[in-house]
Each structure stands twice: as C-alpha cells, then as structure tokens.
Amino acid sequence: MPPLAGLYAITSAAVCADDARLLAAVTAALRGGARWVQYRDKHASAAQRLRRAAALVSCCHAHGAGLIVNDDLPLALAVDADGVHLGAGDGDLGSARAQLGANRVLGVTCGDDLARARRAVDHGASYVAFGRLYPSNTKPDAPPARLETLREAARSLPVPVCAIGGITPARLPAVTATGARLIAVVDGLFGADDIELAARAYLRGLGPYN
Helix, strand or coil: CCCCCEEEEECCCCHHHCHHHHHHHHHHHHHCCCCEEEECCCCCCHHHHHHHHHHHHHHHHHCCCEEEEECCHHHHHHCCCCEEEECCCCCCHHHHHHHHCCCCEEEEECCCCHHHHHHHHHCCCCEEEECCCCCCCCCCCCCCCCHHHHHHHHHHCCCCEEEECCCCHHHHHHHHCCCCCEEEECHHHHCCCCHHHHHHHHHHHHHHHC
C-alpha cells in the first residue's frame, strides 16, 4: 500500500457512466502518477458498483496504487479495497475502524472543522480531508474551507491531511505550503481532455511531496 501522500484521484459522475469509460479514465490517471483512487459513484446499481469496484481494485494494485471506496463500507470490504472514505453522517467511525481492521485506510471528511478532525483521529481515522478550498465544479455549494485550517491540522494532528476542492496545478504551492500532502482532485483530472497529461501536471506541481 502506498503512503498517504501524493495525487488522489476521485472518480467523477461523468466517468462512471459506464464500466469501460471508468476503467479507461482511472487507468489514465494511474499512468499519470496518481497514488490513490477513490471510487465515488452515486448512481450505479449495487451490482454495477460491486463489479466496478472489484475491477478498480485490480487496476489500482497493478499500478502500485490504492483504492478507497466512498461512503460504502460493506462494498469496500466485499472487494477487499484498501479502505473507505466517510463523510459527515456516514456511519460510526469507531465501528468502521473495527470492521476495517488496523491495516486498511479510513478517511474522513471534515469540511473546515478542526474539532471534527480531532474526533475522527480519536476514532481511528487514517487521514482527514478538508475542503472545498476553492470554487469547485463537483460540489459548487459546499461550504468553503480555509488554508489556515489545513495548516493547523497538519501541525497538530498525527495523521496525513488531505486537501480537496478546486485544486489546480497552479494552486498547489499554496496548498502544499500548509503541510497537506494528500491532494484530492475530481474535475481537474477526470474533466480533462487528456487525463494522463493532467495527472502529470499535478505531479510536477507536487514535486517532492508526491
């Protein structure tokens, strides 16, 4: 399993339109250097999600990357994914950690809430995610998060900090300066004409932090 750092590709609704498109898009992101992929798919059937998640686990592992399943602990366990990411209100974190065991990843959405991040760590979070940092095509109505919150989280918490929301390669210096090392991207990757090329642009911006 790779370290919790570098480019974290989160699948968009558009690339989840069909199996072939999803696998091709994720493969391109991995070729471009993504270390982690989050399978986020709000519209597929349970059978589709199971099939797609299993295929993505194999694809990610073949590229030395890890797969996280969004908001679906049973699915993550069923396909032997590397972990799960839970948003606010998406289940008890302590129970999730117990079911995942010690070695799988538990990511937690924290918005701009440092107190929530501290509670998440106390309940076994492997990383805490803050955002949206900038205007976002994926979640345009999400409340904003501040770079200062990331900075304080990176300074005071014992787990990696994940940044998300409108992050472009040009904005990476401001984000990585906070101490955030896991950079989550949705539209900046999967909305690009050339996903692999877009991933490589993020890697250049991440430099030694990837």
